[in-house]
Amino acid sequence: MPYIGGHVSVAGGLHLGIQNAEEIGARAIQFFGASPRMWYAKQPSEQDVALYKEKAKASSVARAYLHAPYLVNLASPDGEMIKKSVKNLSDHLQIAQRIGANGLIFHVGSGKEIPKAEAMERAIEAMSFVLESVPGDVELVIENAAGGGQKLGASAHEIGEMLERIDSPRLKVCFDTAHAFEAGIIESYTPEHIKKLFDEWDREVGMQNIVALHVNDSKTAYNSHHDRHENIGEGHIGLLGFQNLAREARLHDKAWILEVPGFDGMGPDKKNIEILHACFQS
Numbered sequence: 662m663p664y665i666g667g668h669v670s671v672a673g674g675l676h677l678g679i680q681n682a683e684e685i686g687a688r689a690i691q692f693f694g695a696s697p698r699m700w701y702a703k704q705p706s707e708q709d710v711a712l713y714k715e716k717a718k719a720s721s722v723a724r725a726y727l728h729a730p731y732l733v734n735l736a737s738p739d740g741e742m743i744k745k746s747v748k749n750l751s752d753h754l755q756i757a758q759r760i761g762a763n764g765l766i767f768h769v770g771s772g773k774e775i776p777k778a779e780a781m782e783r784a785i786e787a788m789s790f791v792l793e794s795v796p797g798d799v800e801l802v803i804e805n806a807a808g809g810g811q812k813l814g815a816s817a818h819e820i821g822e823m824l825e826r827i828d829s830p831r832l833k834v835c836f837d838t839a840h841a842f843e844a845g846i847i848e849s850y851t852p853e854h855i856k857k858l859f860d861e862w863d864r865e866v867g868m869q870n871i872v873a874l875h876v877n878d879s880k881t882a883y884n885s886h887h888d889r890h891e892n893i894g895e896g897h898i899g900l901l902g903f904q905n906l907a908r909e910a911r912l913h914d915k916a917w918i919l920e921v922p923g924f925d926g927m928g929p930d931k932k933n934i935e936i937l938h939a940c941f942q943s
């Protein structure tokens with residue numbers, strides 16, 4: 662069974678993310694390394710880093726990723742916006758490297774009014790720069806987009822092009838189940854559609870480059886291009902979809918990270934994790 666977990670709060674200190682993970686039985690986690698609403702990313706102190714590492718080591722958390730702020734746009738028509746985004750992403754990647762996290766998951770962004778090919782050039786240059794600016798083994802992880810608004814990275818083909826052109830062993834991919842459904846690249850998570858989808862992702866991206874899944878049900882319809890997550894089994898993907906996904910052996914070595922609203926509205930919880938666990942037993 663893969664490492665299953667979810668996005669956790671680190672309010673009050675990064676090490677509390679580990680405590681929050683243990684409380685819900687998460688073995689794979691994601692959190693914000695610094696405020697997701699600010700361009701400035703405060704570096705944790707040496708003490709904060711040591712405390713996090715100590716707690717993480719003693720825990721059953723096996724995979725940890727940071728998530729970048731949603732402000733970031735590496736494909737923006739505005740050069741200043743790209744500069745700020747590169748700086749912010751580099752700072753967050755630096756935090757991930759310092760605390761020994763596996764990587765930083767981020768959304769590439771949108772070229773808005775500029776042609777997609779030009780937006781792609783901008784994003785590729787910016788991603789290369791971020792990787793260069795933070796040496797080490799920490800991974801920069803592209804998340805697939807829900808589509809719409811000229812967003813980059815909604816398809817295997819686009820993400821594959823980024824990987825091929827940047828050609829860094831540290832550039833990886835996170836596959837969000839809700840975004841794929843909302844972007845219209847999988848109509849329903851049936852065994853046939855799942856096989857076809859990941860055959861394509863294997864060709865374009867390479868399954869070994871997918872390191873994590875964002876496991877979310879969708880509040881919005883297929884091809885809606887509208888990104889709204891739902892608890893597992895409560896959305897348009899449905900429980901059967903996740904049971905089918907659990908049978909896809911090519912996904913068993915990935916970190917399965919929930920980003921759901923939670924049954925109490927407090928984010929990923931024990932109940933969602935248990936529902937997901939049960940999908941592997943069905």
Ligand SMILES: [Zn+2]
Nearest residue numbers: 804837875920
């Ligand atoms: Zn996601």
